[in-house]
Amino acid sequence: MAEENKSFFKGLFKKLGIGAAEEPAETPEEQPSQGVEQQEPQQEAPTSLQPPVAEPPAPAQSAQPVLTPVPEPPAPAPRQLWTEPAAPAPAPVSEPAEQAKPSFFDRLKRSLSKTHETIIGRVDTLLLGKKEIDTDTLEELEEILITADLGVKTTVDLIRTLEQRLKRDELQDGAALKRALKEEIQLRLLEHHAPLVVTGKKPFVIMVIGVNGVGKTTTIGKLAARYAGEGQKVLLAAADTFRAAAAEQLETWAKRVGADIVRHKEGADPSAVVFDACKAAIARGTDVLIIDTAGRMHTKVNLMEEMKKIRRVLTREIPDGPHETLLVLDAATGQNALSQAKLFKEAADVTGVVLTKLDGSAKGGIVVAVSHEYALPVRFIGVGESVEDLRAFDPVQFVDALFQ
Numbered sequence: 001m002a003e004e005n006k007s008f009f010k011g012l013f014k015k016l017g018i019g020a021a022e023e024p025a026e027t028p029e030e031q032p033s034q035g036v037e038q039q040e041p042q043q044e045a046p047t048s049l050q051p052p053v054a055e056p057p058a059p060a061q062s063a064q065p066v067l068t069p070v071p072e073p074p075a076p077a078p079r080q081l082w083t084e085p086a087a088p089a090p091a092p093v094s095e096p097a098e099q100a101k102p103s104f105f106d107r108l109k110r111s112l113s114k115t116h117e118t119i120i121g122r123v124d125t126l127l128l129g130k131k132e133i134d135t136d137t138l139e140e141l142e143e144i145l146i147t148a149d150l151g152v153k154t155t156v157d158l159i160r161t162l163e164q165r166l167k168r169d170e171l172q173d174g175a176a177l178k179r180a181l182k183e184e185i186q187l188r189l190l191e192h193h194a195p196l197v198v199t200g201k202k203p204f205v206i207m208v209i210g211v212n213g214v215g216k217t218t219t220i221g222k223l224a225a226r227y228a229g230e231g232q233k234v235l236l237a238a239a240d241t242f243r244a245a246a247a248e249q250l251e252t253w254a255k256r257v258g259a260d261i262v263r264h265k266e267g268a269d270p271s272a273v274v275f276d277a278c279k280a281a282i283a284r285g286t287d288v289l290i291i292d293t294a295g296r297m298h299t300k301v302n303l304m305e306e307m308k309k310i311r312r313v314l315t316r317e318i319p320d321g322p323h324e325t326l327l328v329l330d331a332a333t334g335q336n337a338l339s340q341a342k343l344f345k346e347a348a349d350v351t352g353v354v355l356t357k358l359d360g361s362a363k364g365g366i367v368v369a370v371s372h373e374y375a376l377p378v379r380f381i382g383v384g385e386s387v388e389d390l391r392a393f394d395p396v397q398f399v400d401a402l403f404q
């Protein structure tokens with residue numbers, strides 16, 4: 001404010017008997033800008049990480065192997081902290097309140113509803129009006145469990161234990177039998193349970209295997225989103241070189257979650273991709289390297305040879321890798337998934353399993369069979385196509401959702 005204006009106001013205040021403290025505030029234009037913290041405009045966070053949508057075809061690949069660093073995406077999504085699915089948004093006034101997003105447990109329960117019907121629904125029918133439990137009841141239960149994809153070995157083991165509990169007078173009625181069944185299934189799942197911990201190695205190498213169509217690439221994308229969201233530097237290796245679309249799908253995920261990717265042209269040697277990916281991971285200080293492999297080895301011999309070759313190349317660069325060999329199985333294929341677990345366990349030193357597509361499948365009993373029969377930890381389960389639908393496996397929560 002100009003000096004003459006100030007004295008004019010001071011004189012005026014004096015006349016009116018107003019104190020100096022009530023001198024009119026300076027206009028905003030006159031406020032000093034220095035030393036005042038300017039509010040940064042808020043950058044809008046992306047609303048959700050949906051599975052990738054089909055992108056226009058990538059430009060033709062050169063004949064040379066290409067090491068493709070993916071440019072950092074503009075939004076802060078990649079380093080966004082991994083969060084549980086968003087809390088239910090307030091429903092619009094006209095919408096009924098039930099339309100709010102359900103909790104993960106509710107969604108798990110809904111995903112397992114068909115499996116619940118196949119196992120628990122039939123057990124309930126078996127026990128309906130039964131005054132006491134005898135060996136005939138257990139025989140009928142055995143049939144239910146086998147046909148519900150719990151596997152012969154696991155079912156026989158479960159029924160033997162229940163027979164012993166029957167002898168010890170622990171199964172007085174249907175409710176006691178159901179409780180005992182729940183406990184025994186949970187025990188078998190806990191036996192080999194171990195979550196996947198990707199810290200302690202740099203890079204931590206996860207090799208993902210499984211036949212085509214089981215949800216391997218989608219699972220890799222969801223895992224990359226999870227680790228990138230935790231602030232880890234992720235690199236994807238597109239070693240499924242049989243199909244150009246597989247590498248493209250992976251590249252879309254890489255862009256979306258802010259991961260790097262190493263890919264070669266279609267039909268290239270998968271081991272060459274792995275070699276380049278290992279070199280890049282070391283050079284770039286990658287935290288988690290996830291390798292996508294092809295699942296098109298039709299015989300066990302082919303599969304073993306391919307896996308051996310990839311491992312040979314990998315261990316030359318990262319001697320103690322891979323730190324996890326993750327087998328992806330489609331739960332909806334039931335016994336087929338069990339046969340794949342057998343084949344891959346023998347051929348590829350599987351250390352953990354992901355069971356996808358549990359949503360809408362009646363064959364969720366396979367989770368128990370795979371874990372118990374092959375002594376394999378179930379690391380994650382897939383209950384839908386969106387990124388938050390891949391969940392760390394929790395045996396207690398799983399069995400609770402199944403029995404409720």
Ligand SMILES: Nc1nc2c(ncn2[C@@H]2O[C@H](COP(=O)(O)OP(=O)(O)OP(=O)(O)O)[C@@H](O)[C@H]2O)c(=O)[nH]1
Pocket residue numbers: 051211212213214215216217218219246295356357358359381382383384385389
């Ligand atoms: N409903 C459901 N669909 C899933 C789940 N996981 C993956 N999918 C879907 O399964 C389909 C196959 O998934 P991909 O990831 O392409 O399978 P892949 O094993 O990589 O197959 P190839 O690329 O052919 O080897 C896709 O449509 C996925 O969206 C899941 O947990 N639930």
